[in-house]
Amino acid sequence: MVSKQEIGALILRIVLGLIFFIHGLDKFQGGISNTVGFFESIGVPGFLAYIVAVIELIGGLLLILGLGTKIVSILFVFIMIGAMFTVKFSAGFLDGFEFDLALLAMSVYVLLANRMAFSLENIFFQSKQGYRKRAEV
Helix, strand or coil: CCCCHHHHHHHHHHHHHEEEEHHHHHHHHCHHHHHHHHHHHHCCHHHHHHHHHHHHHHHHHHHHHHCCHHHHHHHHHHHHHHHHHHHHHHHHHHHHHHHHHHHHHHHHHHHHHHCCCCCCCHHHHHHHHHHHHHHHH
16 A cells, blocks of 8 residues: 555655756757856856756656656756756845755655655566565555
């Protein structure tokens, strides 16, 4: 039986993945050169725009599916910390870094959580005996 905590973690993981996926998609659809220009205007090397956009796009999709959740989450943590320190803190909390802080907290939760319910990681990497033990608890 799936617990309320597992359902909550599932919702959080999917929403976090969806938000990052859409942000990554937007960077490419809006013209990645615009994002490169923005990065350069704030003193960040432009090539990092490509890295961030790919992490957001692919990482968001992986998070929705429940694959590589720990790795993706830590990458999201780094992206949010970078965004907050380079741009968002100077705008203050409201209309500044409050959304980024929420995404950071969500990413940390997914990073620290045990294996997530309804994730492909559980299907691919959990032994049948481990699954039986979990089911008995």
